Amino acid sequence: MKTILWATLTANGNYARNASPEHPPKQEAFSDFLDQVKAAGNFIVGRRTFESFQAGGESPFGDxxxxxxxxSVKDIPGIKVVASPQAALAYLQEKGHTTAxxxxxxxxxxAFLQQGLVDEILFPIAPVLEGKGYNILLNQDHYQYKDIQLLDFKSLGGGVVRLHYAIGRE
Ligand SMILES: NC(=O)c1ccc[n+]([C@@H]2O[C@H](COP(=O)([O-])OP(=O)(O)OC[C@H]3O[C@@H](n4cnc5c(N)ncnc54)[C@H](OP(=O)(O)O)[C@@H]3O)[C@@H](O)[C@H]2O)c1
Incomplete structure (x- = not known):
């Protein structure tokens, strides 16, 4: 199972919050996310982000x-809920998916990065700056370094540039 981490970053390297109605995700980045969802036929999401998707009303994700x-949550009607990254991957594999x-x-x-469960990264970089915020980290505890391979880069329009990397699993 190939896993692809998709995350919009700010130009100064934060994991973009997209947390308020005044600062929604850039449309070009969100369209790219929908394209990736369509290509994979699935996505794995943390409980808090899923709740923010639900707050947006009708689902744009299709089938x-x-x-x-x-x-903390065991059941959401119509949605698969699991308690760990491994269980999420096992579920999708069982359903015949080859990419998560x-x-x-x-x-x-x-959590996925720390456990070495990521094969590729897609980072749309939005033309915004943030103050203190979220970060995508190899681990939360200590300094760590890892070379990764740039596969390609693409302009998505609206000033958003997407970087695509491969990560070797050890
Ligand atoms: N930049 C982007 O591309 C992008 C994309 C999506 C979201 N966001 C932003 O990201 C922010 C939300 O991120 P977040 O880090 O606060 O929340 P999150 O990752 O969406 O959800 C965190 C919750 O997921 C569950 N979880 C995560 N890892 C787990 C693990 N290893 N095992 C079991 N459960 C696990 C836990 O749920 P329980 O507490 O229920 O146990 C945890 O509290 C929002 O501001 C949103 O707008 C940005």
């Missing part, structure tokens, strides 16, 4: 497998 990761898309938020991405 795809959505897997929510949560320890990680859609956020920060906690979810960092």
């Amino acid at each position: 795809v497998d959505i897997v929510v990761i949560s320890k 898309l990680l859609s956020g938020g920060a906690d979810l991405h960092n």
Whole structure:
């Protein structure tokens, strides 16, 4: 199972919050996310980000497998809920998927990265700056360094540039 981490960053390297109605995700980045969802046929999402998707009203995702990761919530009608990254991947594999898309938020991405479960990264870089915020980290505890391979880059329009990397699993 190939896992792709998809995360919009700010120009100064934060994991973009997109947390308020005044500062929604850039449309070009969100369209790219929808394209990736369509290509993978699924996405894995942290409980908090999933709740923010639900708050947006009608789902724009169509008929795809959505897997929510949560320890506190056990059941969401019509949605698969699991308690760990491994369980999410096992579920999608069992359903015949060959690629899993990680859609956020920060906690979810960092859990997959820390456990060495990411094969590729898609980073749309939005033309915004933020103050103190979220970060995508190899681990939360200590300094760590890893070379990764740039596969390609693409302008998505609206000043958003998407970087695509491969990460070797150890
Ligand atoms: N820049 C982007 O591309 C992008 C994309 C999506 C979201 N966001 C932003 O990200 C922010 C939300 O991120 P967040 O880090 O606060 O929340 P999150 O990752 O969406 O959700 C965190 C929750 O997911 C569950 N979870 C995460 N890792 C887990 C693990 N290893 N095992 C079991 N459960 C796990 C836990 O749920 P329980 O507490 O229920 O146990 C945890 O509290 C928002 O501001 C949103 O707008 C940005």
